[in-house]
Amino acid sequence: MSAPVVTPPDSVVRTGGAVSFQGVSKVFMDPAKSSHFVAVRDIDLEIPRGRFVSVVGPSGCGKSTLLNMTAGLFAPTTGQVLYNGTKVGTTVNTEVGYITQADNLLPWRTLRGNVLLALEIRGVPKKEREDRARDAIARVGLTGFEDRFPSQLSGGMRKRAGLARTLVYEPETLLMDEPFGALDAMMRATMQADLLHLWERDQRTVIFVTHDLEEAILLADQVVVFGTKPGRIIHTEDVEFERPRDLHEIRRTPEFTAVWERLWRLIEGEM
Ligand SMILES: Nc1ncnc2c1ncn2[C@@H]1O[C@H](COP(=O)(O)OP(=O)(O)OP(=O)(O)O)[C@@H](O)[C@H]1O
Ligand SMILES: [Mg+2]
Structure with a gap:
């Protein structure tokens, strides 16, 4: 059998994958206390192909859990995650590239x-x-x-x-969990611009988890705000700045400040 052929990057026309969370909850068992813990509850979210979605919220609200379920690392307790219309959960989703919170490089x-x-x-x-x-x-x-x-x-x-x-x-789809968290400010700004450039070229779907509200708004088409105890979506905000974006310019606009302040108040209320 011949080796599988992988198309070289330059000739690829990507349209990303559609991700759909339908009534998704995830409950973990705490063996020490023999009790249950609701990590996320009642997640309903439609991410069309090619969209850039940021997810923000306090620590422990279930952001990584959401990505893990999209990658097929574990299944929801109730509800379902669909990827291009097919249920994820019994096998690893090989269409997504997952940049996990820990780097997981082979030493x-x-x-x-x-x-x-x-x-x-x-x-x-x-x-x-x-x-x-x-x-x-x-x-x-x-x-x-x-x-x-x-x-x-x-x-x-x-x-x-x-x-x-x-x-x-x-x-086809990138799941990114705090990918720029450990970078200095200059490198972070460079990587943000590079990521947007790549995304504009290929139109992959991106689900981008970050603690940085500014970054979440600057990059995304939509910001999903999570609340905590239990982890759940408390707000989704469409971000309408024109593409391609000059991140430095957008940061200084009153429109950006208004969105930032509104979302910050929501997150603050959850912390
Ligand atoms: N495999 C697991 N077993 C038990 N509990 C888990 C497991 N994975 C996550 N949790 C719990 O689920 C909740 C959500 O965790 P998750 O890692 O998704 O949070 P997060 O929003 O990514 O937090 P952070 O911003 O700190 O990375 C936490 O309370 C965590 O302790
Ligand atoms: Mg996390």
């Missing part, structure tokens, strides 16, 4: 080795996978560090390595 592989992994698994020919890895590493500003092991990279560099490792195989 025994170099940066290059980590980025190459997904292409090796998919059987991409050697020359092509090396070109694509080089390109992905350059996109996150890590050229020159290819032979370093994760333990030899800074926290911010490991975050960027995680991004390169996911971007390299061009997933």
